[in-house]
Amino acid sequence: MENNEKYYCPHCKSELKKWLCPPESSWGVEFQYVCFNDDCNYYVSGWEWMKVQYSVKASYRHRFNPFNLEMGPLPVWSENAHKNQIVEPFNQNQQEKIENMNLVNKLV
Numbered sequence: 001m002e003n004n005e006k007y008y009c010p011h012c013k014s015e016l017k018k019w020l021c022p023p024e025s026s027w028g029v030e031f032q033y034v035c036f037n038d039d040c041n042y043y044v045s046g047w048e049w050m051k052v053q054y055s056v057k058a059s060y061r062h063r064f065n066p067f068n069l070e071m072g073p074l075p076v077w078s079e080n081a082h083k084n085q086i087v088e089p090f091n092q093n094q095q096e097k098i099e100n101m102n103l104v105n106k107l108v
Protein backbone atom coordinates (compact mmCIF):
# COMPACT_ATOMS: atom_id res chain seq x y z
CA MET A 1 0.00 0.00 0.00
CA GLU A 2 1.64 3.22 -1.16
CA ASN A 3 1.40 6.21 1.13
CA ASN A 4 0.58 8.66 -1.65
CA GLU A 5 -2.47 6.95 -3.15
CA LYS A 6 -5.45 9.22 -3.57
CA TYR A 7 -9.11 8.39 -3.31
CA TYR A 8 -12.11 10.63 -3.76
CA CYS A 9 -15.54 10.80 -2.20
CA PRO A 10 -18.29 9.69 -4.61
CA HIS A 11 -20.70 12.10 -2.89
CA CYS A 12 -18.75 15.39 -2.85
CA LYS A 13 -15.66 14.56 -4.97
CA SER A 14 -13.28 15.82 -2.31
CA GLU A 15 -10.15 13.91 -1.52
CA LEU A 16 -10.50 11.25 1.15
CA LYS A 17 -8.19 11.54 4.10
CA LYS A 18 -6.16 8.68 5.43
CA TRP A 19 -7.65 7.78 8.76
CA LEU A 20 -6.22 5.50 11.42
CA CYS A 21 -8.76 3.03 12.72
CA PRO A 22 -9.18 3.09 16.48
CA PRO A 23 -7.52 0.06 18.08
CA GLU A 24 -10.88 -1.12 19.42
CA SER A 25 -12.55 -1.08 15.99
CA SER A 26 -13.61 -4.34 14.41
CA TRP A 27 -12.40 -3.65 10.87
CA GLY A 28 -9.10 -5.41 11.46
CA VAL A 29 -7.13 -2.96 9.31
CA GLU A 30 -4.71 -0.26 10.38
CA PHE A 31 -6.19 2.58 8.37
CA GLN A 32 -8.94 3.49 5.94
CA TYR A 33 -9.86 6.51 3.86
CA VAL A 34 -12.65 8.83 5.03
CA CYS A 35 -14.34 11.95 3.64
CA PHE A 36 -13.91 14.62 6.29
CA ASN A 37 -15.55 17.36 4.24
CA ASP A 38 -18.11 18.96 6.56
CA ASP A 39 -20.13 20.10 3.54
CA CYS A 40 -20.38 16.60 2.03
CA ASN A 41 -24.05 15.95 1.28
CA TYR A 42 -23.74 12.36 2.52
CA TYR A 43 -22.56 13.62 5.90
CA VAL A 44 -24.92 16.63 6.00
CA SER A 45 -28.04 14.61 5.18
CA GLY A 46 -26.90 11.90 7.61
CA TRP A 47 -27.79 14.08 10.60
CA GLU A 48 -31.40 14.38 9.48
CA TRP A 49 -31.63 10.71 8.54
CA MET A 50 -30.31 9.47 11.88
CA LYS A 51 -32.68 11.81 13.72
CA VAL A 52 -35.71 10.59 11.80
CA GLN A 53 -34.75 6.91 11.85
CA TYR A 54 -33.26 6.54 15.32
CA SER A 55 -33.99 9.83 17.15
CA VAL A 56 -30.28 10.27 17.82
CA LYS A 57 -27.89 13.14 17.22
CA ALA A 58 -25.44 11.40 14.94
CA SER A 59 -24.37 11.14 11.34
CA TYR A 60 -21.84 9.27 9.27
CA ARG A 61 -19.05 9.98 6.85
CA HIS A 62 -18.11 8.17 3.68
CA ARG A 63 -15.52 5.48 4.44
CA PHE A 64 -13.41 3.46 2.02
CA ASN A 65 -11.42 0.41 3.00
CA PRO A 66 -8.51 0.14 0.52
CA PHE A 67 -7.70 -3.41 1.60
CA ASN A 68 -10.95 -5.02 0.48
CA LEU A 69 -12.34 -2.07 -1.56
CA GLU A 70 -15.41 -1.95 0.65
CA MET A 71 -17.26 1.35 1.13
CA GLY A 72 -19.61 2.22 3.93
CA PRO A 73 -20.57 4.71 6.60
CA LEU A 74 -18.32 5.76 9.44
CA PRO A 75 -20.66 6.77 12.28
CA VAL A 76 -19.90 10.12 13.92
CA TRP A 77 -21.46 11.79 16.95
CA SER A 78 -20.03 15.28 16.39
CA GLU A 79 -18.38 17.39 13.75
CA ASN A 80 -14.96 16.68 15.19
CA ALA A 81 -15.41 12.99 15.86
CA HIS A 82 -12.53 10.89 14.51
CA LYS A 83 -10.65 13.94 13.27
CA ASN A 84 -7.82 13.33 15.72
CA GLN A 85 -7.16 10.08 13.85
CA ILE A 86 -6.54 11.75 10.48
CA VAL A 87 -3.10 11.18 9.02
CA GLU A 88 -2.14 14.36 7.20
CA PRO A 89 -0.15 13.79 4.01
CA PHE A 90 3.57 14.53 3.97
CA ASN A 91 3.76 14.48 7.73
CA GLN A 92 5.50 11.34 8.75
CA ASN A 93 5.52 12.27 12.40
CA GLN A 94 1.75 12.39 12.58
CA GLN A 95 1.18 8.65 12.62
CA GLU A 96 3.89 8.20 15.19
CA LYS A 97 2.31 10.92 17.30
CA ILE A 98 -1.12 9.28 17.12
CA GLU A 99 0.34 5.91 17.98
CA ASN A 100 2.04 7.43 20.98
CA MET A 101 -1.23 9.08 21.95
CA ASN A 102 -3.04 5.76 21.72
CA LEU A 103 -0.36 4.18 23.83
CA VAL A 104 -0.74 6.90 26.43
CA ASN A 105 -4.51 6.48 26.38
CA LYS A 106 -4.10 2.79 27.01
CA LEU A 107 -1.81 3.37 29.96
CA VAL A 108 -3.99 5.89 31.82
Ligand SMILES: [Zn+2]
Binds near residue numbers: 014037042
Ligand atom coordinates in the same frame (compact mmCIF):
# COMPACT_ATOMS: atom_id res chain seq x y z
ZN1 LIG B 1 -17.80 13.48 0.76
